[in-house]
Amino acid sequence: MSDLEIQAGLGRSARAPRPAHPPRRGRRPRIGVAETLSGLFALFLVAAALAPALVAPGDPLGIDPLSAFQAPSLVHGFGTDESGRDIFTRVVHGTGSSLLIGTLATLIGLGLGLVLGTLAGMLGPVVDFTVNRLLEVLFAFPGLLLALLFILVFGPGVASATVAVGLATAPGYARIIRAQLVSVRSSAFVEAATVLGLGRGRILARHILPNTLAPLFVLGTLGIGQAIVWASALSYLGLGATPPAAEWGAMLSAGRTYIGSAWWMSFFPGLFIVLAAVSATALGRGIDRRLRHA
Amino acid sequence: MIASGHTHRASRTVAGLVAAGLLLTGCASPAESPTIEGPVTGGTLTYASGDAEPTCLDPHVGGNYPQALVSTQYLESLVSRDADGKIIPWLADSWTESADGLDWEFTLADGVSFTDGTPLDASAVQANIAHLQDPKTGSSTGYLALQKVTGTEAVAPNVVRLTLGEPDSALLESLSQPWLAIESKQALARSQEENCAAPVGTGPFQVKTWVKQDSITLVRNDGYSSPPADAAHSGPAYLDSIVWRFIPDSASRYAALQSGDVDVIDNAQPDTIVQTEKGDSIRHLDAPRPGASNRIELNSGRAPFNDPLVREAFIRSANVDDAVASLFQGTATRSYAALSSAESLAVPRPELFGYEPKDAGTLLDSAGWTKRDAGGYRVKDGVRLTVTFPVSTNQSIPAEQSLFEQIQATAKKTGFEVRLVPMDLSSWYTALGENNYDAVSAPYTKVGPDVLRILFHSAGIVPAPSGYFANHAQVNDPAIDALLTEAGQVTDASKRKALYTDAQNQVLEGYYILPLYDQQNHFLLGAKVTGARALPTVSTPTFYDAWLK
Numbered sequence: 066m067s068d069l070e071i072q073a074g075l076g077r078s079a080r081a082p083r084p085a086h087p088p089r090r091g092r093r094p095r096i097g098v099a100e101t102l103s104g105l106f107a108l109f110l111v112a113a114a115l116a117p118a119l120v121a122p123g124d125p126l127g128i129d130p131l132s133a134f135q136a137p138s139l140v141h142g143f144g145t146d147e148s149g150r151d152i153f154t155r156v157v158h159g160t161g162s163s164l165l166i167g168t169l170a171t172l173i174g175l176g177l178g179l180v181l182g183t184l185a186g187m188l189g190p191v192v193d194f195t196v197n198r199l200l201e202v203l204f205a206f207p208g209l210l211l212a213l214l215f216i217l218v219f220g221p222g223v224a225s226a227t228v229a230v231g232l233a234t235a236p237g238y239a240r241i242i243r244a245q246l247v248s249v250r251s252s253a254f255v256e257a258a259t260v261l262g263l264g265r266g267r268i269l270a271r272h273i274l275p276n277t278l279a280p281l282f283v284l285g286t287l288g289i290g291q292a293i294v295w296a297s298a299l300s301y302l303g304l305g306a307t308p309p310a311a312e313w314g315a316m317l318s319a320g321r322t323y324i325g326s327a328w329w330m331s332f333f334p335g336l337f338i339v340l341a342a343v344s345a346t347a348l349g350r351g352i353d354r355r356l357r358h359a
Numbered sequence: 360m361i362a363s364g365h366t367h368r369a370s371r372t373v374a375g376l377v378a379a380g381l382l383l384t385g386c387a388s389p390a391e392s393p394t395i396e397g398p399v400t401g402g403t404l405t406y407a408s409g410d411a412e413p414t415c416l417d418p419h420v421g422g423n424y425p426q427a428l429v430s431t432q433y434l435e436s437l438v439s440r441d442a443d444g445k446i447i448p449w450l451a452d453s454w455t456e457s458a459d460g461l462d463w464e465f466t467l468a469d470g471v472s473f474t475d476g477t478p479l480d481a482s483a484v485q486a487n488i489a490h491l492q493d494p495k496t497g498s499s500t501g502y503l504a505l506q507k508v509t510g511t512e513a514v515a516p517n518v519v520r521l522t523l524g525e526p527d528s529a530l531l532e533s534l535s536q537p538w539l540a541i542e543s544k545q546a547l548a549r550s551q552e553e554n555c556a557a558p559v560g561t562g563p564f565q566v567k568t569w570v571k572q573d574s575i576t577l578v579r580n581d582g583y584s585s586p587p588a589d590a591a592h593s594g595p596a597y598l599d600s601i602v603w604r605f606i607p608d609s610a611s612r613y614a615a616l617q618s619g620d621v622d623v624i625d626n627a628q629p630d631t632i633v634q635t636e637k638g639d640s641i642r643h644l645d646a647p648r649p650g651a652s653n654r655i656e657l658n659s660g661r662a663p664f665n666d667p668l669v670r671e672a673f674i675r676s677a678n679v680d681d682a683v684a685s686l687f688q689g690t691a692t693r694s695y696a697a698l699s700s701a702e703s704l705a706v707p708r709p710e711l712f713g714y715e716p717k718d719a720g721t722l723l724d725s726a727g728w729t730k731r732d733a734g735g736y737r738v739k740d741g742v743r744l745t746v747t748f749p750v751s752t753n754q755s756i757p758a759e760q761s762l763f764e765q766i767q768a769t770a771k772k773t774g775f776e777v778r779l780v781p782m783d784l785s786s787w788y789t790a791l792g793e794n795n796y797d798a799v800s801a802p803y804t805k806v807g808p809d810v811l812r813i814l815f816h817s818a819g820i821v822p823a824p825s826g827y828f829a830n831h832a833q834v835n836d837p838a839i840d841a842l843l844t845e846a847g848q849v850t851d852a853s854k855r856k857a858l859y860t861d862a863q864n865q866v867l868e869g870y871y872i873l874p875l876y877d878q879q880n881h882f883l884l885g886a887k888v889t890g891a892r893a894l895p896t897v898s899t900p901t902f903y904d905a906w907l908k
Contacts, residue, residue: 128768130678130685134630147686147761148768303752307781309764321610322757326630 100351103344110341113160123151125158125311134327144329146319148309152333155311159334162306163313163341166227167293171285173231174292178238179281185239186246187269196243200236208233209295216304223312226305230295234288241284245277283353290345297338313338398890400597402907406900407606407615409626411753411784415555416566416575419491421825422500422538424648424804424897428625429603431899432577433474434540434560437465437484438531439587440806440895444703446531447588450479450541450561460526460850467517471585473543474565479585481513486544488521496551499823503813504533504805507847526848528855529809535896536806561585563596563903575603590904591890597906609757613883616641622888622907623900627881629690629758635883642884644900645690646893647877649701650805651814652694653759655748655766655873658797660820660833663744668726670870673746673798674712675719676773682765683876686758691876697811697863699877701898704808704856706863712874719773728774737774745776748798751787755800762875763800792826799831802878804897808859812843815866832871839865 113120129149137144143152185196203211212229219225249255250273258268299305300314308315313334320330410425418426418434437451451465471479488511491501507530510522523530533539546559557566563586564577578600586593604621606612613631615621627635627643635641657664657673664670683693695712698705723729728737728744737744750763760781767777777798782790790796803814813819817840819830839862846858866872880898884891891905 126768128765130681130765133685147758148682148765149685303781308760308779309767319757319761321608322628323630324610325613326634 096351099347103347103351106340106344107348110160110164110344113157114164115161117158117161121151121154121157123154125150125155126309127151134323136327137329143333144327146316146330147323147327150309152316152329155316156313156333156337159311159313159316160337160341162223162310163293163296163338164289166223166230166296166305167289167341167345169227170230170234170292170296171288173228174234174238174288175281175285177231177235178240178242181235181239182242182246183269183274185243186250187265187273193243196239200240203236204240208237209298212295212299213304216299221304221307223306226296226299229299230292233295234292238281238284238288242277242281245280246273249273249276279356280353283349283356286349286352287346288349290342290349293345294338294342398592398597398904398906399908400906401599402597403600403602404598404623404888404902404905404907405602405604405621406623406902407604407612407621407625409607409609409612409624409756410605411607412572412605415551416569417542417554417558418538418540419487419496419498419501419542420551420555421827422498422502424802424899427537427804427897427899429575429577430540430558430560431537431562431894431901432564432601432603433562433566433580434537434542434558435562435585435587436536436540436896437534439589440532440535441589442895444895446535449535449587450585454531460528460848461523463521463523463530464514465519465521467519468585469517471561472582473546473559473561474580474582475543475546475559477543477545479541479561480516481519483544484519484541485511485513486547487539487541490542490547491539494824497825498538499825499827499829500536500538500805502823502825503819503829504529504536504539526850528847528850529807529812532807532809533805537897537899564598564601567600572605574605577601577603586903587894589895592904596903597890598902601902607753616883616885619885622885623891624883625881625900626756626879627883628756629687631883632690632881633688640886642886642888644882644884644891644893646880646882646898646900647699647701648802648804648880648898649699649807650810650897651803651878652696652699652705653800653802653875653878654694654697655798655800655875656831657871657873658794658799658831658833659869659871660835661794661797663728663746664797666726667870668722669728669744672719672722672726672773673770673775674870674873675715675722676770676775677766677873678714678769679712679762679766679873679875680714682762686761686765687876690881691879694874694876695867696874697814697866697872698808701877702808704859704863706860706867708864708867711867711870714769716769716773723774731774734776735771735774736776743776744774745778746770746797747778747780747795749780749782749787749790749796750800751784752781753784754787754802756879759800759879788827791828791831792822796831800875801829801831803829804878806896808855809847811859811862811866812847815862815871816840816843834866834869834871836865836869839869 132145133147133149135141135145141151145151181196185193212233215229215232216225255272258272296305297314300312301318306312306315316334317331323330413426418430435450438446439449441447450468452468454465456463467479490496491498491505507523507525507527508521509524512520514520543559546554556569563580563583565580567576567578569575579596581595583595609628612624616624632643635643657670659665680693683691695707695709696705723737728739730738732738750760763779767779770777803810813829815834817835820828820833822828842858842862846855849855882900887907889906889908891900891902894901
């Protein structure tokens with residue numbers, strides 16, 4: 066996924082979430098084939114993440130040099146790598162870390178975005194101006210570059226890659242949350258609450274935030290797909306998980322060397338990165354549509 | 360850059376049209392199809408290196424293999440070595456050694472000049488020795504090779520005398536290496552920065568431009584007159600120029616060769632070598648480096664490898680044979696020696712390096728590492744049996760990194776936790792300098808068995824001016840020191856052999872190193888390239904005799 070597409074994706078979702086008040090009543094959209102398939106794949110991923118040993122009982126690090134470079138077969142569904150490790154087992158065992166990195170990074174991004182967005186949206190023009198300029202500076206860097214800068218300072222590794230991706234996505238979230246807050250703040254029911262003499266904190270907690278959080282859930286689901294791609298990209302560059310860890314990006318990178326003679330080494334980890342991102346995005350879109358019709 | 364890119368593309372299109380035209384003519388009248396017989400002058404050869412880009416093009420500074428690869432094209436040494444290992448004349452026509460072995464006189468070739476116009480004379484050689492020995496230069500390889508040289512003297516304009524503090528049986532072998540190449544005295548007098556950017560030598564090519572992170576452009580030296588005694592022709596080189604590029608990713612490097620974007624690549628992956636050997640368009644040049652074998656050195660200077668039992672246990676727990684067979688697919692042969700198989704004095708000891716996990720376990724038990732923790736790793740006094748293993752991703756091809764992963768996996772069964780830490784070259788040097796490693800694989804290339812002194816004499820624990828120290832196993836054994844010192848002094852061949860054999864046996868029996876295979880040095884040459892060969896000194900490629908079909 067290129068940066069442009071990612072930006073475009075964020076842009077679209079920025080338009081999509083709307084305040085839930087006043088509620089519009091309409092027919093719920095039907096669950097499509099894409100959503101069903103995405104849902105099933107996501108369920109498979111969650112199962113693989115929670116209980117990898119049940120899905121693929123082998124040892125993801127167990128080597129067998131004499132059966133190295135075997136093409137996909139009945140014994141090794143996805144083939145074996147240069148050390149004879151089973152690619153299917155490794156892909157399944159890699160799901161946990163990829164999903165965890167994706168989810169944690171999104172939570173970090175959303176959390177930071179929520180704080181910055183709330184500050185900007187609620188604390189008056191001076192804070193709003195300052196936060197906005199800060200966000201503009203951060204926007205000047207492409208997200209992945211921001212992540213690379215962070216890793217340059219704090220060193221490579223799974224933890225810093227997670228934080229890096231979270232930080233890199235935060236400005237986008239902050240801007241959307243701010244816009245959302247501003248529009249909710251100026252809505253009639255908030256004005257009514259103000260007129261009734263409710264305190265600022267109470268209005269924020271009872272009326273504004275709840276109406277902002279539902280769209281955040283959509284953003285988060287969409288963001289997980291993106292975060293998985295970015296985290297894999299960092300591991301691919303050798304800045305996240307390191308070999309021989311079973312992690313999709315690292316596996317893709319290891320397979321690249323042998324792409325001329327053993328395509329399966331990079332194909333299957335790559336396929337799972339793509340499918341994970343696509344299914345997270347499809348699910349996010351589906352939830353978004355349903356929320357709008359709720 | 361953009362303009363030159365366009366020109367390249369344009370010239371490639373024109374070349375394509377011309378080739379198509381030739382093909383058509385060829386079809387019309389096969390009898391007249393042009394056949395190229397002799398060497399053709401002209402053309403640009405593009406070389407793509409997988410080694411790290413040097414930070415300095417003068418191999419006196421530091422002194423590593425990437426520098427040797429490129430500097431072989433523009434710098435030359437006093438002597439060279441032929442395919443049989445015999446020292447042959449190069450910039451020095453002849454030499455004599457005094458009876459006590461302490462004075463060496465070199466008579467320089469006539470009429471040789473550096474590419475800046477200054478002549479090759481005794482004072483130039485003196486300036487080079489002084490430059491290598493000057494701590495400010497920051498030399499390691501050249502500096503260590505000249506440790507016994509105490510003085511120089513210009514006996515005549517073309518005769519230089521080297522005075523030694525003790526006899527050096529390896530002096531000629533040392534002087535044949537690219538790290539001790541002779542550069543222009545005038546050029547050496549410039550600042551280090553200037554000299555690093557464009558060293559001036561007597562070679563068949565000279566450095567024209569160096570665009571960092573991109574390429575080095577070398578152009579022919581039209582006044583060239585000093586080929587080594589085993590070259591195929593005399594006079595200037597055939598090629599107009601060489602473009603020296605850096606493509607660290609091995610798959611991209613091979614793809615560039617297949618598409619014809621580059622003509623020669625180094626550090627070829629085993630699977631691509633096997634692939635090319637099936638076809639006939641790409642040629643494979645296998646030139647194992649002399650000096651040490653590729654090996655894992657175990658740091659005996661700190662725990663846990665300060666205990667010989669633990670070192671032996673580690674070696675017994677590593678399944679190297681299966682790994683070499685699966686990963687190198689027949690392109691590398693397992694080594695059981697400290698020296699490269701290119702060295703006639705190498706002593707292989709296969710019985711010391713078998714995969715015996717049971718014995719490894721027993722050894723760890725007797726060394727006190729009896730318990731295992733939840734991760735299955737051995738523990739002693741609450742400390743896990745951890746082996747920190749920094750891996751230079753610039754020096755180890757992916758197949759070698761996979762080999763380390765397999766050793767990590769097999770050693771785990773015995774209870775070793777091997778922590779592989781991939782790093783770039785400079786972080787790797789830093790980790791070694793800080794003594795922050797338990798195992799390391801560091802290639803060391805040197806002509807002749809004297810490499811044993813550099814790697815295993817206790818003096819090698821002391822860093823050279825560049826900060827690099829070569830005795831990574833931190834072998835500190837007076838008996839080995841004595842053997843290596845004496846071997847470095849005796850001139851009698853059979854005595855020298857006996858001493859080096861003894862020393863190698865002691866090193867191998869001390870389980871300081873785990874030999875893997877010869878230092879791999881595989882070049883792939885595109886169909887157009889003819890006449891390229893590896894210099895028998897340190898197996899760097901030379902394109903002096905090369906031409907493009």
